[in-house]
Amino acid sequence: MTRRIRIRTRTGLVAATALTALMTLSTPAAPAARPADLTLGAAAAGTGRWFGTAIAGYKLADPVYTGIAAREFSMVTPENEMTFDATEPRRGQFSFAPGDRIVDFAGANGQRVRGHTLLWHPGLPAWLVSLGGSELRAALMNHVTQVMRHYQGRIDSWDVVNEAYADGTGRRRDSILERTGGDWIEVAFRTARVADPAAKLCYNDYGIEDWTAAKTQAVYAMVKDFTARGVPIDCVGFESHFDHLSPVPATYGTTLRNFADLGVDVQITELDIEAAPPAAYRQAVRTCLRVRRCTGITVWGVRDSDSWRSGSTPLLFDAAGDKKPAYPAVLGELGLNCSRGRTLGPPRPGRPV
């Protein structure tokens, strides 16, 4: 079958091509029979989604790194430059230059930005940790307001709260944030909506990909409660750091669909998979593509050497910047689905999750 498809990129509609050529990409051994300008971002755009990467500001001087980052991705997440300790290292004194640099890079390349992250227990400065009670609460919410106002109009989605739930239980993680009162997450989202009404507001976490996990159920209950009570939340980020102890779960699609059914967008926000097996990458991408409200996929770094777990070589490009076997697997999966996205029409009904 030869069918012409259109892929939307930031430079317009391009790459009318044979669907059969894209279908061959779904096998790792496939020849590179694709338009030269087909990239992860362009292929994902054909499904109505973005494909992003984490960016480390100090690597922006590396032309191999910036070349791949600019070419392949349509969304950027600052890896460490927007955490609390990075943006407000001293009380009331903000440091935006490192984050600005990444936002400028994204702007120069027509990419959108996920803000990461406003409130996260490991990324807190020493001055904050010495506060308590209502003073701490006020400092947290002032931080949310000031950072969001600075970036107003330049951030697509914010991870307002990151990793607030404990592993292996349905309980919230014990942290200084928690000790400001059980409603701090809700207050953060309400504060964020006022600070930048146009930004999408996300809760982001790991270990919530398996529907049967207690942590997943707890986060689901929180989002269900928020949506029922009108607490502003637009999206849930599933980090999706997978390895042999925590592989892509069989219930991944069920999880994404159940959250989406609450009326929020879902996103794969920090994808990396130990040893980058093409089949596992294909499975993760397919899972997102089968959920209409799964709006995008971000991998947590460009090359294996850029990964926070570089020893497990979990990414789509090797240390030399060459495409690994998982790359055509992902591209092929996106290409197979490029007529099924929100841009070019609704998903086909009745497909298994």
Ligand code: XIL
């Ligand atoms: C990681 C970064 O990649 C590292 O550079 C940093 O040292 C620690 O944090 N969950 C998150 C990300 O939300 O911010 C983390 O990123 C990985 C786990």
